[in-house]
Amino acid sequence: MNRIKVCSRLLTATVAAVALFSAATLTATPAVEKEAELVIYAYDSFVAEWGAAPLVIPKFEDKHGIEVQVISVGDAGQVLNRAILERDDPKADIVLGIDNNMLSRALEEDVLQPYRSPNLDTIPEELIFDSTHAVTPFDYGYFAFVYDSEVLQNPPKSLEELTDPRFRKRIIVQDPRTSSPGLGFLLWTIAVYGEEYLEYWKRLQPNLLTITDGWDTAYGMFTSGEAPMVLSYTTSPAYHVQYEQTERYRAALFQEGNYLQIEGMGILKGAPHPAAARKFIDFILTEDFQAEIPLTNWMYPVDPDTATPDSFRFAPKPERSLQLPAEEIRNNRDPWIDAWVKQVSR
C-alpha cells in the first residue's frame, strides 16, 4: 500500500511540475499582447524561426511603426481556406501564399480586394500573374527533378527522357491530390503533352518508385538514398550548398521547359487595417523584403535588381518556363486529377 502511495505521489508531482514549468514558459511571453495593427495569415514555413518572417517583419515594424502579427495557418492551401471560412468577418488583413495555380479559386471566391502597388513598375511583366491586382507577386520558382550526382552521372535532359528504362524505379514524385508540387508536375505534363498526358504517365509509370502524399516525404526519401531522383524545385540544390557544403545534389533543366510557380499575397475584403495592409504590399516589393527570400523561402525574388546569394549558382533558371492559364486550371483540375488517378492506379 505504501508503494502505491509513493508512486501515485511521484506521478502527481511529475504532472504538477511539468504543468507548472510549461505554464511558466507559456506565460513568459507577455500575457497581454499589444493590439496588432496588421494581421497576416501565412503558410507555416514562412513563419518558422528560419523562415522569412523573423527577418522581414521587424524591418517593416521599424520602418512604419506598425505592430504586425503573422499567424501560421498550416500549408499554402489552408491560407486561402481560412480566408474563405472567415469571409463574413475577416480576422486578418493579408493572406500570403496564393500561387498561380490557386489564383482563379481565390478570384472566384471573391475574398480579396484589388490594390496595385506603385512598386510593381519595376517587376517583370510575366511575373505579374494577376492582372486584376488582387494578388501581388513576391517570389517565384520552377519545379524540377533534383538528382543525386553521385549516383546518376547521366541525368535526364527532357521530360521524355524521364521515361527511359535506365531510370526504372528510380524516381519519386508527389500525388497531385495532396501536394502542390505534385499538382504542379501534373500540370507540367499537361502543358507539354496536352491531351496525350495520360499516355505520357503510362510510359513514366514503370520508372516511379512511389508517389508520396507530400513534398516532405518524397524529399526525405530522396536524401535518404532510396531513389536518386525526386520532383522538387530548381532551388533545392542551393540549400545543400548553403547549409551542408555539398554539391552532390543537382537540378535537371528540361528541353521542354520547367513549370513555373509564382507566389503572391493579397488584401482581404473587409480587412480591419486596409491602410497598413497596402503599406505592407508596397514593402514586399522592396529590397528589404526581396533580399531575404532566397535563403528563407528558397525561391527567386521577383525584383530583378535584388542579388541572389552565391549558393544560387546551383539554382539554375530554365530557358523556357511553362504555365497553364489560371482559368483552364480552374475548369479542368478535378477531371484531370480524376483521370490521372485512374491511369496510375492501374
Add this chain to the structure above:
Amino acid sequence: MGKTGQSLERTAAGPRTILVLLLAPVAFLLLFFYFPLGSVLVGGLTDRGGRFSLGILASLLVDPYYLRIIGFTVGQAALSTLLSLLMGLPGAYLLARYDFRGKRLIQALTTVPFVLPSIIVVLGFVRFFGNNGILNRFLMSLFGLTEPPLRILYSLQAILLAHAFYNFPVVVRIVSSLWRRIHPSTEEAARSLGAHGLRLFWRITLPQILPALLSAAALVFIFCLLSFAIVLVLGGGPRYTTLEVEVYRLAKVSLDLKTGSALALVGAIISLVFLYAYIKAQQRSSFAERMADDAEKPRLGGMLGSVRGLFYLLYLLFMALVILAPMITVVAYSFQLRSGWAQQTISLEWYRRILSGGPYLRAVANSLFFACMTMLLSLPLGTVLAYVGARSRFAGSRLLEAVMMLPIGISSIILGLGYLKAYRQLPWTIVGSWYAIVFAHTVIAYPFVIRVASATFRKIKSSLAEAACSLGAGPWRLFLHLELPLARSALITGAAFAFGISVGEINASLMLYNERLITIPVMIYRLIGSYNFIGACAMGSVLMLFCFLAFLIIDRAGGEFG
C-alpha cells in the same frame, strides 16, 4: 448475464446516479466535439441552398471510384488489425505471465511507435527496410550482391507491416493489462485435465481475454481506417488509396468542404457501424468472473534452454527488428551533419540547437504540458463513460456507447476544421488558446481510456459488488473503494495512451496553434518542410525519449500490479 446485469443496475448505478455521472462528460463532448463536428458535417447534408439533402452523400455512394476506395480502406484495415493481433498476442502473453529483467523498459519502449508522426515512421521504415536501406545494404555486402535482395516496400505487405509496427503495441498493452488480472488457476486446472496448446488457448484462455482483444482490435481497426501517409507512400502510390486521402484532398487542396464533409460522414458511419458491432460482440463475451491478485510469475530467464523459451526469444528478437530498427534508424540519422549515406561526420549540432533553448525547448515544454493536461482531462472523462457503459442497460445504450467512441473514427483534419468554423461566432477566440488544443487532444484521446477501462469494468465480478452493497457500501463508495482500484491497471494503460496521443497529434494542432503554442510534431513538420530532415529526426528522437520516460513513469506509478 442479464440477471447479474440487472442486479448491478439496482445496486450500483441507479438512473439518477447515471444522469449525474454523465452530466459533465456529455456537456464537454457536446461543446467540444459534436458541435464543431456538426458545424462541418452539416455541409455534407445540405444542398447549395442550405436545405437538407442526401444528394451529395448518395452521389458519393454510387461512384465506383469512391466505392473502390471505401472497399480498400476497410479491407486493409481488417488485414492490418489481424496482423497486429497475431503479432501482439504473444507479447501480451509474455508480459502478463512472465517476469524478466527489463520488462518495464520493453513495455515503455513498445508504446513509443504509437506516438510518432507518420512521416517519421515512413522515413524510419524507408531507411531500414528500403531498397537502399540498412537491411538491404547489409545483405548486399554480406553476399556480394549488386541488387537489393529484399523488396519489402511499395507493396500491400509494406502497408500491413507498417500498420502492425504502429499498432501492435496497442494490442500488447490492452490485452496484457487484462490478461495479468486473470488467475492462471483455470488454465492449470484445464491443463491437468489434459487440455494443451491451441485447444487450451481456444477453449480456456481466449474467452477470458476476449473483451480486451476486441477492445484492442476496434482501436487498431479504426486507426488503420484513418491511415493516410503510410498507405500512400509505402504502398507505392494511388493504387492504394484510403478514404482519408480523399477527405484531405477535398478539404485542404480542392477546398471543397461540402463533398469533403460528406465523405468524412461516410467514414464516420463506417466507424460507427464497426464500433456498434464490436460493442455488441464485447457485451456478449463479457462475463463476470474472479479478478485475481497476481500470483507469483515464472521468470523467463530460467526457460531459455527449452524449446518454448527459444520460441519466446525468437519472438522478442523479431519484435526488436520490426519495432526498434526503424526507431534506431531515425535516432542514428539525427547525428548526421549532411544528407545522404556514408557520412563520416557525426555531429551533435542539432541537439546543441535544441538544448540552446528558444522555440525547440518551447515546443518540448508545450508538448509535455498539453499531454499532461490531456491525460488529466481524458482520464476522468473516459473512466466515467466506460463505467456507465459497463454498468447500465437501457434502450439504445449500446448505440450511445458507440456514439461516445466516435471521435476516434473522425479524421482530425475535419475536427480541426470544425474548431475553426464552429467557434468563430463566440465573443472570444478559442483558436490560438492552449485549452483549444488540449480540448481537441482530449476528444481524440478519451475513447482509448473508455475502451481500456470498459474491458476491465465488465470483468469485475458482480458478486463482489453485491457483497459490498450488502455490507452497506453505497454506489460511490463501491466505485471509489472497490471498482476503481480493481481497474487501476487498465486506467494506467489508458492514461499512457492519452499522453501518447496528445504528444504525437499533428493535424488538429497544426490548425489551432500559434507561435507560443508550438508542439514537437508541429516543429517536426516545420523542419521537414524546410529541408531539415536531420533536425526533424533529432526532434523526433527527443519526442521518443520523452514518451519513453513518460510511459516509464506512468507504468511505475501503477507498478504495484506488476
